[in-house]
Amino acid sequence: NAGVTQTPKFQVLKTGQSMTLQCAQDMNHEYMSWYRQDPGMGLRLIHYSVGAGITDQGEVPNGYNVSRSTTEDFPLRLLSAAPSQTSVYFCASSYSGRGNQPQHFGDGTRLSIL
């Protein structure tokens, strides 16, 4: 099993550009989420989904959109990139959204906004 796969691994954007970070999981997990990780700070939840067709906002949703059309895929869209969105982005999945389930993470997308 591949687990959670994120693409691309690295990306450089100019301010104002848009892009989509891809996330796919092959474990048939219902719950998927996106985090950003910045130096000295914990992982912060951007958006999450408890199943296909259902998404909700996390702690830092501004400037990002998500959709969940299938169980496997959960793309994150940056609408108009800003330097403050320079970060490492992690996608995670778990069997359910309950806190007693371990989360499985991808290896991240390192994004720089110039």
Place this chain on the structure above:
Amino acid sequence: SQKIEQNSEALNIQEGKTATLTCNYTNYSPAYLQWYRQDPGRGPVFLLLIRENEKEKRKERLKVTFDTTLKQSLFHITASQPADSATYLCALSPYNQGGKLIFGQGTELSVKP
């Protein structure tokens, strides 16, 4: 305000010793607490989960304790090895937040041979 804090400074220990990492929280009522390991350039990997009503959990050389009175979890690695060098993250799942995980900033552990 709500906070979850881990040792901000890196922890350096000698091979064979026990490493102890701390996770303190304020103004949360966690139902579960989880610990993850993160290597440079990689995503976090799940290690252990402990429930609110459990005092201690063990897995091989790893031990987690959870004290809801002190609002603290301790993560121990016994007989540490250089391969244990990594950043360790704690994360709690509060009762009133639908299973979301709130992460600490992580503690970097370095085990010297």
